Amino acid sequence: MNNKIANYLRGKKENISALYTWGFDETVPQKKFGVVADGTNWLEKTISLKRGLREYLSNNPEAQVDVAHYFITEWGGIKRFSKSKETVEDFSKWQGSQTRPADFKPKYASVSSWSKWLSLMYPSWACIYDSRVAYSINAINYLDGGEQKIFPVPEGRNTRLNIMDISTLLLKQKLKKGGGSNPKDIKKAHFINERDAYLDYLDLMVTVSKELWGDETHIHEVEMLLFALADTVIYEDVLAKACE
Structure with missing residues (x-):
């Protein structure tokens, strides 16, 4: 699967700064934490924001809940999320880890929320897993014939992606080859x-990073590319194939 994703992204990675357009109110982190998001595009500003929040937390560790709440609900757009304190506590045991801990196996519930906090706290090994990223992975699988298993897709609010349900399209591909009807x-x-x-x-993020950049340090670029392409290029490719 990693080769399929790498091949799909290969011709697009150099244009990531133009493709990534997730915006946010830059005045909010400045007012709350004194963090200025510098940059000429949203990719640069997002990277700067994350770096600034990490620096702020290194000097103000008692502010973790406030930063988590901002990053998940305001930057991340999950307005109704109310478990910032629990999220910080649940993942605090691994603070300072530069590699994924051997005993790390979190529950899937609320993955779109807590993975945002993890990506901020543990950038060397954790990435954001949300509906757009999962959609893109499954879509590339679908476009390539659907040989791989389907990643679960967290609930999302994107109208385009909800209309063109990728899990159903993939499942249709797979069931054409036979199998029972028991859910x-x-x-x-x-x-x-x-x-x-x-x-x-x-x-998968590590492997694709190696394929595209030759190292393991570009996992966030892989994630951001998948996120950015989900409801644009990938959606259009899925729509075209579904209409064949």
Whole structure:
């Protein structure tokens, strides 16, 4: 699967600064934490924001809950999330880790929220897993024939992606080749287990980073490319294939 994703992204990675357009109110982190998001585009500003928040936290560790709440609800757009304190506590045992801990196996529930905090706190090994990123991974699988298992897709608010349900399209591809109709059997045969999804995703990001950049340090660029392409280029490619 990693080769398929790398091949799809290869011709687009040099244009990542133009493709990534997730914006945010730059005055908010400055007012709350004194963090200025510098840059000439949203990619640079996002990288600057994350770096600034990490520096702020290194000097103000008691502000973790406030920063987590901002990063998940305001920057991340998950307005109704109310478990910032629990999220900080749940993942505090691994503070300072530069590699993924051997005992790290989080629950899938609320992955779009807590993975944002992880990506901020543990940037050397953790990435954001949300509906757009999962959609893109599954879409590339679909475009390539659907040989790989389906990643679970967290609930999202993107109208385009909700209309063109990629999991259903992938499942249709797979069921054409035969198999029973029992929902439990279908899920076991064709979907990645939710408890394994985030770890499998992190492995995938590392492998694609190696394929595209020759190292493991560009996992966030891979994530941001997948995010940026989900409801634009990838959506259009999926729509075109579905209409064949």
